[in-house]
Amino acid sequence: MARVNAPSPRTPRLPKDYAMPAKSLQRFADGVLALTSAPAPQAQPRRVCLIANPAAGQGRGQRVRRAVARLESLGCPVRWALTERPGDATRLAREAVARGDVDVVVAAGGDGTINEVANGLVGSAVALGVIPLGTANVLAIEAGVPRRPEHAAQVIATGRLRPLYLGEVRGSAETPLGGPRRFVMMAGAGFDAHVVDTVDLGLKRRTGALAYAWGAFHRAFRYTFPSCLVSVTTPDGREIEAEASTVVVCNGRHYGGPFVAAPRADISQPTFQVVVLTRPGLINAARYGAWLMLGRLEHLPDVRVIEATRVRIHLQDAEPLQADGDTIAHMPVEIVMTPQPVSLIVPDWAPGNDAGA
């Protein structure tokens, strides 16, 4: 059972091995935030349930304590809970919704934790807050949520609500999922999913995002790059088919951290941008990676980006599908939009956050 604590003036006790190296650039950005967004007091402080994943990132217990202390100093009553295994965050979020005594459920972790909490909030009016403690923190980057926990907490207490449409993965008769699984930022098949599925978790805990770079490099030598068949339904009802070595269904612009894979994607719109990487092999994988890091992936002639409301992906074998950095299904899959968005709490100042306000 995950531990759950009622609101208390004391902040949670977490293991000590959570220290995070300071990042001076981030400090500067957070400092700018602090200067430009002095909190406007809420009429009623938001009631918060904070769900922290102690396995996210490289250990960040201090940061959870600082976030809880800041929320309480801003007048927000905070219940908190630690996850003990995958799936706990969805269950705890559902329980918080069912109790009806919170305005916001905060995911303190990485994109996998946010994914789980968002899955637990679908269909409710309870908002989603983020304390970014993961390895890549793609949603936090997308929405401009600051890394510094005190500032992220301030956003939760005083930020605005932005609609966040989720992708919804459906299995098939061969690969049933036992219910829809939603994703927040992206779902990927082919080489992308293979790297996520086989990443060395011990190395990830020690080195963070480098574990993916290393995994991609040394897996590419042995990976057979099977061809994915992608069928896309566009917003105007056209059907487009494409073959891919890797396909990434993007809900947001960013991928793998600060890199922009789909510049026209918008988490507040109920459409995807489907990035189709056509050519197989180590050299092409490296080329796509380099162009992604330069923010120019969509300009390559062998890359297609297609706007979509529905995507079906077939592969010869039951290869994995990754969503928000975790394997959640196997091929074939169908991906649609969840009809109702969840409400994400975002800072006012970050670009795009006026959507739906």
Ligand SMILES: Nc1ncnc2c1ncn2[C@@H]1O[C@H](COP(=O)(O)OP(=O)(O)OP(=O)(O)O)[C@@H](O)[C@H]1O
């Ligand atoms: N107590 C736990 N022990 C082990 N794994 C857990 C625990 N609680 C949750 N998990 C799982 O940990 C996985 C990774 O968490 P998360 O994605 O939040 O961190 P991350 O991978 O470091 O960050 P990011 O996705 O931003 O790179 C999630 O799939 C989640 O289900």
